Amino acid sequence: MTTAEPAMIPATPMQEALWWVHQRARNQSVYHLTWRLAVDRALDEPALRTAWQAVVDRHEALRTAVRRSGDILALEVAPRLAVGVHRIEVPDPGPVEPTSLLRLLAEEVHGQPLEPDTAPLARLTLVRVAGRHEVLLTVHHVVLDGWAVQLLIGELSEAYEAAQAGRPVSFPTTPVPFSTYALEQAAARAEGHWDKSVSYWCDTLTGAAASVLVPDLPGTAASGAPGTILRYAFSAEAATGMAVLAKATFATPFAIILAAAQIVLARSGAGPDVTIGVVTANRTTARDQALVGYTANLCLVRGTVEADDTVTAVVSGARDAMWQMLLHQAVPYPVVFAALPESTRTALGDPAPVLLSYLGHIGSDLRLGAVPAALLPSPNRAARADLAMSAFETDGGFQVEIEYHTGRYRESTVLGLLHDLDAVLADGGAEPGRTVGSFEVTSRARAGRETPVARPVSDGGARAAGALLESPDGRRVVAAWSRLTGGPPDGPDTDFFAVGGNSLRALQLATLLEADGHPAVDVVRWLREPTVRRLVEQLGGETAPVETPSTLVTVRGGAGTHLHLVHGAGGSLHDYQELVALLPTDWRVTVSRDSAELTTVPTMARRYGADLAAAGLAPDLLGGWSLGGQIAYQMAAEQGGRRPALVLLDSAPPTGYALPDDGVRQRFDTFAENVRRSLGLAPGKSSAHTGGGPDPDGFDERLAVAALAAGLAAAGEPVSADALARRWHDYQRHIRAGVTYVHPGPVDTPALVIGAELLDAQLGLWTERLGAVRTRQISVDHFAVLRPPAVAEVAAAVIEFARVEATRG
Structure with missing residues (x-):
């Protein structure tokens, strides 16, 4: 049986442009689209899984990867892909407020990588926090736009309803493959179908400069910079004003909002020549309106707004400009941008700093089968541009969701712009003959990007x-x-x-x-x-050699006893801070920090010992908690001459242990508990159960890390998912190092062994492998050894042990 090869289709120009932006974006989730749907009950997961597989089977875009081969970017469509539904459950969030935790979980799921060269570029995630339920549909914009996501939700709802009722999933029509659209785009470009529109855009835009809201923070303009979403409801007066202006000018709500933005920017300092980026659906035929794929385009609308123009005149001008834009929207913006004069490209910038789109009723009346679904604010943490505003209709009014660059704008600045827009819509509708020059605004704008400032160099x-x-x-x-x-x-x-x-x-x-x-x-x-x-x-040029950094860290200098500690499994220097605070102030305390290339206890011991020797240090006491005690034991074993005394804090003896192949879920729970304890959080709260994907019962490590990051942030101790993923990787490496470590002993040096979860037999195994041994058992679990109140007992035991050894020495 032969396996069908993926089909290769040339990417559209807009997909090419977005792919390039994705590659250089600081935060590569910037072009993820997540529809966050709140539902009032738990969904039937097997039925949803069947429905999701059915829509993935149905649409090419959901089975597409975007790959570069030389200078060509192609769409690789797999004939079939097995998919599943991911799952996060937090049965008991403890003191954490569920609304905040749900938002943070959505942000973490949204930020999980979707690499363009790996299909599918879409995933479905069920989230439950206590009794609250959400469904997250995340797609990469390179294969789907917002219009397509709306279509996808509708078909998923139909399929879910059928699957839940036990009926075969079927659809009334056969979809047009996205490859058909992509091939048409390639033909249109090759055959010159866009030439007249390119000429129109060059005539219209030559000499234009992008209108920019003046930033009040020093961040650099860049796609994928830190960002957030703000949702704002226009006032009833603004909605009434829009209705009046629509009746007077026969303009659409989109054209009226565009005109209001032009007035605000002109009055804010951008001058009479105002240029704004407008995102269009670019779906002019019934076929394209039913297409699940990425057809959206960016157009620049340029308008002249003089002080003595009336509101009606500006709205009429925006209306006419929009009609012209729609006539020429088919030519992709990258083609237009490349055809413009160099000076104009520089003045416009890449990307456009201010973007405006109109979503109409997209997101209204959503459901999954019989279950109503409410579209919640987008969970973005990155910005495509300085400001990207999407307006949409609600019952009896209008709202705008604005994504903005938090490194350039404060929330108060963005709210000021929205209030100015609201006032122009309300007052302009109340008095359509009012002149532009009579409006007072608080926003500040200009024409063109700022000149980059060179950074000082030492x-x-x-x-x-x-x-x-x-x-x-x-x-x-x-x-x-x-x-x-x-x-x-x-x-x-x-x-x-x-x-x-x-x-x-x-x-x-x-x-x-x-x-x-x-x-x-x-x-x-x-x-x-x-x-x-x-x-x-x-190009092969020489660069300065990179020195390998020492693993040695001095926590406290002193002329007294020198205690050197080694990190525990997945641990950090932070784990020992409470112990160090209880030691005599004249003690010198140093620590060995982890080095990612070290994978066994002996290699760690040799490296840490070498860094100590290079610094000319010979500790009096050497020890650590968990894995750190094992490494300290091996360091002492490899040391010639007088060995330091050992302090082993709930460290397993080096006899080798079995590591269950299916124990990753349990190990992650242990890791998460360790992280929470290290941050001083109560044990066991905000623990998440994750799984799903192609294997319904599988454990999703990446999603588990994301859920842990959300739980920590909700508890007021934010740690990035990337940092947690690195720490989880290190923890797994340390666990493997610890369970494979075997040393028969003996190592003839005195030792203090403090057990918490160690069995009496394990304490006995340590006694066989050491010189004079003092053992002490404390009634706490493994993680509490270095935390109050047990840490005071541990510190006292270490101090007494050091005193006795100093007397003996």
């Missing part, structure tokens, strides 16, 4: 930077860079896109550097850090 950094830029490869990069951006970089770490670079110029830069037989530049890898330094590295 003398030593300047010398190193100069050497890099003056190297043969450095000079080649600077020459190509200057040709494309109009000037040399400020230094080797200047960001290409912060000084006018864009996706087109990135490809041109690579082409220039590959001339005359030089090796090819991996543009995708470079986009993660688009600097001169990284280009020189790819």
Whole structure:
């Protein structure tokens, strides 16, 4: 039996542009779309799983990966993909407020990676916190737009209803494959169908400058920068004003909101020539309106708003501009942008700083089978542009969801803009003949992006930077860079896109550097850090060698007893802070921190011992908690001459243990408990159960990390999911190191062994492997050994042990 090969289709120009932005985005979840649906009851998970598989089988876009081969970006459509429904359950959130936890869980799920080259680029997640239920549909924008998501929810609802009733899932129509649309786009480009529209856009936009809301924070404009979502309801007066203006001008609500934005920006300082990015659905036929895929386009609307223009005149102008835009919306914006003069591209910027879209009734009257669903605010943590506003209709009014760059704007600034829009809509509708110059606004705007400011460089950094830029490869990069951006970089770490670079110029830069037989530049890898330094590295230029950092950390200096501690399994220096605070103030305390390349207890022991020796230190006491005690034991075993005394805090003896193949869920629960305890949180609360995906009963590690991050943030102790994932990886590495560690002993050195969960037999095994041993059992669990109140008993025992050993020595 032969397996069908995936179909390869050329990506559309808009998909190409979005793919490039994804590669260089600081936060690559910026082009994730998550519809967060609140439902009033638990859904039938097996029925939902059947329904989800049915819609994935039905639509190419849900089985599509986007891959680059040379200079070509292609859509790879799998003939079939097995999918499932993911699941997060928090039965008892404890003192955490469920609403906050649900929001944070949605943000974490939204942020989970969707890599364009790996299908499916969509996932469905069920979330339960106590008795509250949500459904999260997350897709990558490169394969679906908002219109398509609405269609998808409708079909998922039909399929769920059928599956729940025990009927075969079927649909009344056969969908148009997205590949048909993509191939039509390629033909239209090749056959010149867009030429007239390109000419229209060049005539319209040449000389334009993007209108920018003046930032009040120093963040750099960049797609994927930190962002958040704010939802705002226009006042009843604004809704009434829109109705009056619509009747007077025959304009759509979208054109009226666009006109209000033009008035506010013009009055805010952008001047009479106002240019705003407008996102269109680009679905002009009945067939395209039923297409599940990515057809949306970006257009720039340019308008002239003079002080003596009336509100009616501005709305009429916006209406006419919108009609012209709709006539020419089919040509993808990247094609338009590439055709514009260089000076105009620079003035417009990439991406457009202010975006506006109109969603109409999208998101209304949603359901899954018979279960009503309410669309909640988007859980984005990144921004596509400075400001991206999406307006939509609600019962009797209008709302706007605004995504903004939190590194450039405070919430008060964004609210000020919304209040200005509200006032213009309300007052302009009440008095359509009012002139633009009579409006007072609080917002501040300008035309065109700000000029990037060079960062100061230290003398030593300047010398190193100069050497890099003056190297043969450095000079080649600077020459190509200057040709494309109009000037040399400020230094080797200047960001290409912060000084006018864009996706087109990135490809041109690579082409220039590959001339005359030089090796090819991996543009995708470079986009993660688009600097001169990284280009020189790819070209084979020499860089300064990176020194391996020491694992030794001094926590406290002192002339008294020297105690050296080693990290526990998945632990950090933070674990010992309460113990150190209870030790005599003249004690010197040092710690060995983890090093990710070390995978066994002996390799850790050798590295940590070498770093101690390199510093000329010979501790009096050597020990640690959990795995740290095992490493300390091995360090003592490998030391010649006089060995330090050992302090072993609930560390298992080195006899080797079996690690169950199916124990990852239990190990993660232990890890999560350790993290919570290290942050001083109550045990066992906000514990999440995760699973699903293609294996309904499987444990989803990535989702478990995301749920842990959400729970910690809800409890007031935020730790990023990325940091937790690294720590979980380290914990697993440490556990494997500990269970495989065997040492027969004996190591002839005195030791204090404190047990919490150690059995008497384990204490006996330590006694066989050490010299003079003091054992002490305390009535707490493993995690509480270093926490109050037990830590006071531990500290007292360590101090007494050190006193006796000093007397004996």
